[in-house]
Amino acid sequence: xxxxxxxxxxxxxxxxxxxxxxxxxxxxxxxxxxxxxxxxxxxxxxxxxxxxxxxxxxxxxxxxxxxxxxxxxxxxxxxxxxxxxxxxxxxxxxxxxxxxxxxxxxxxxxxxxxxx
Numbered sequence: 001x002x003x004x005x006x007x008x009x010x011x012x013x014x015x016x017x018x019x020x021x022x023x024x025x026x027x028x029x030x031x032x033x034x035x036x037x038x039x040x041x042x043x044x045x046x047x048x049x050x051x052x053x054x055x056x057x058x059x060x061x062x063x064x065x066x067x068x069x070x071x072x073x074x075x076x077x078x079x080x081x082x083x084x085x086x087x088x089x090x091x092x093x094x095x096x097x098x099x100x101x102x103x104x105x106x107x108x109x110x111x112x113x114x115x116x
Contacts, residue, residue: 021053021064021100027084029095041072043101044086050076053101064100067092071104 024045032039043063045055055061057076062069070090080086085101087093 021102023098023100024049024083024085026087026093026095026097026099027081028086029090029093030086030088032089039089041070041090042075042088043072043090044075044077044080044088045101046078046080046082046084047076048082049080049085050074053103055101055103060104062102062104063087063090063093064102065090065093066097066099074101 028044030042041063043061050056055074057074059074060071061074063072068091070092072087072090077086085099087099093099
């Protein structure tokens with residue numbers, strides 16, 4: 001059975017918030033040094049963009065980039081342009097690339113693929 005148009009995993013055609021992740025453009029990148037007080041992967045989004053994805057300030061989220069995916073802490077920030085995202089210490093992403101930000105699914109059971 002084929003999937004009807006507009007009902008794929010990232011189309012937002014399912015229940016509210018399930019897989020809905022419109023693309024965002026990286027408008028800024030912050031790289032930290034070992035002595036900096038705030039370090040580690042972080043994402044800054046506008047409140048409207050966070051609300052579309054049912055994300056809240058301080059939540060751990062997935063950042064899906066063109067080369068890899070990484071977990072980061074979400075910070076809601078009014079100064080970020082609409083449709084944009086500012087990343088801190090997220091590996092494999094550069095300014096002007098397109099990324100997706102989504103919830104971490106903790107309800108899915110872990111699947112071990114290694115049988116040795």
